[in-house]
Amino acid sequence: MDPIxxxxxxVIALFVLTIAVKSVLVIPQAQAAVIERLGxxxxxxxxxxxxxxxxxxxxxxxxxxxxxxxxxxxxxxxTQDNLTVSIDTVVYxxxxxxxxxxxxxSNYIVGVEQLTITTLRNLVGGMSLEETLTSRDHINGHLRGVLDEATGRWGLRVARVELKSIDPPPSIQDSMEKQMRADRxxxxxxxxxxxxxxxxxKTAEGQKQSQILAAEGAKQAAILAAEAERQSSILRAQxxxxARYxxxxxxxxxxxxxxxxxxxxKPTPEVLAYQYLQTLPQMAQGDANKVWMIPSDYGKALEGFAKMLGAPGDDGVFRYEPPVDTDTRPRPEDDDESVADWFDTAPDPKVAEAVAAAEAVARKEVPGPLNTPPRSVGGASPVPQLEGEQPRSLHQPGDPV
Incomplete structure (x- = not known):
């Protein structure tokens, strides 16, 4: 084949290859190509x-x-109150x-930017600084609605508009910081x-509950003391x-x-006189200022007393002659059954029942918000007591049992 x-x-092969390459267009995913024919x-x-x-x-x-x-x-x-703020926006x-x-x-990005700026100025121009700072959501929603409607004919869809920052003037920032500091x-x-x-x-409630518990404790202590005093008085009286009996x-x-x-x-006047003389020293004893006059003819007095109570004997001496006992009333015996219960050492059932009732009241837990754990006394039921109070027994030393 010759060179020509x-x-x-x-040349023909190159032309065909060029036509083949120009006839095929591969477009990547998420892209689109606007194709023109002859302009x-x-x-x-x-x-x-x-x-x-x-x-x-x-x-x-x-x-x-x-x-x-x-x-x-x-x-x-x-803003509406003639304050200049700097606003930074982001459009999706x-x-x-x-x-x-x-x-x-010609350039939809520049168009979106300018439309955002003008819409933002129109919107913020009708709002005060405080409303601008506190109405971000309102501004974002209004901007999105205006931009989406205006850019629809450009083939765009505005998904979201956000205000990144709203910076007031430095003097206003200082005032706001002072106000925020004062608010804090x-x-x-x-x-x-x-x-x-x-x-x-809470302190008053605690003091109230403490006083209630103290009053309850004093009440229970008074009940127990009264019952103990009552039982002691009864036992002492018994x-x-x-003892008197x-x-x-x-x-x-x-x-x-x-x-x-x-x-x-059968005493004689001589015996009575002797007993009289024996009694005189005992009668004169004591610290009281007593003066006893001893009659000189007390012998005759005793003789008269003997004559009154006695009768003359064979020797002419008056002797005591007991009278005929005509009293048939019964004499008290040592084992009288009517007083046998006086010497019973067992406690009176009524007293024991009263003491048991008082102890039951004392052991009853006092309701209250202070949830103080109860403590038991001598293996018995727990007795409520105040926080910090020393454990106390139902029977104090010296109380009758």
Missing amino acids: TLVVVA RYRTTGAPGLNIMVPFIDKVRARIDLREQVVSFPPQPVI FQVTEPRSAVYEI EKRAMILTAEGQRESSI GERA LQAQGQAKAIEKVFGAIKDG
């Missing part, structure tokens, strides 16, 4: 393999279909119509006062009654023995 023919074949819009290429007419069809632009995030620099905005949008994004606007101090003082109030209430019974026996001895001895 070889060159022609090579006019023909179609929008979808992701994948697309066939084009070489040298006639041309790709005008490739559009990213993913959601895009555009952060705009801070913009000065004047997505291209839904590649043809409109290419042919309806105010809240701290309020919380401190609330805490002190709660603490005072003992005194039995025994003393009276002993005196009766002694008088009976003396009386019998006198009757058996």
Whole structure:
């Protein structure tokens, strides 16, 4: 083959290869291509393999279909109260119509930025500084609605608009910091006062419960003391009654023995005079200032006493004559059954029952919010007592049992 023919074949092959390459267009996923034919819009290429007419069809632009995030620099905005604030915004949008994004606007990113700035100035211009600082959600929602409606003809969908920062002037920032500091101090003082109030209430409640428990303890102690005093008085009275009965019974026996001895001895005036003289020193004993006058004729007095109580004997001496015992009344015996229970050492059932009832009341747990664990006394039921109080027994030393 001659060289000319070889060159022609090579040129034809290169032309065919160029046509083949120009006829195939591969578009990546999440992208779209706007294709023009002879300068006019023909179609929008979808992701994948697309066939084009070489040298006639041309790709005008490739559009990213993913959601895009555009952060705009801070913009000065004047509020309704003539204060300049610096606002930094972020816009999230997505291209839904590649043809409109290419042919309806020259640069849709710049268009979104300028539209955001103008809308933000119009919106913040009708709000005060305090409303601007506290109405982020309202501003974000209003901006999104306006931008989404305005950019719809550009083939865009605004997903979200966020205000990154709202910076007031430095002088306003200082005032706001002072105000915030004052608010924090105010809240701290309020919380401190609330805490002190709660603490005072809790302390008063604790003192109230403590006084209630102390009153209950004093009441129970008074009940036990009264019952113990009552039982002691009863037992003491029983003992005194039995002692007096025994003393009276002993005196009766002694008088009976003396009386019998006198009757058996049949005393004479001489014996009576002797006994009289023996008794005088005993009568004169003591610290009292007593003066005893001894009659000089006491012998005649005794003789008259003997004559009154006695009768003359064979020798003319008056002797004691016991009268005829006509008293048939029964004499008290040592083993009288009517007083046998006076000497019973067993406690009175009524007294024991009263003491048991008082102890049951004392052992009863006093209800209250202080949940003091009960402590037992001598293996018996627990007795409530105050926190910090020393354990006390139901029976104090010296109380009667």
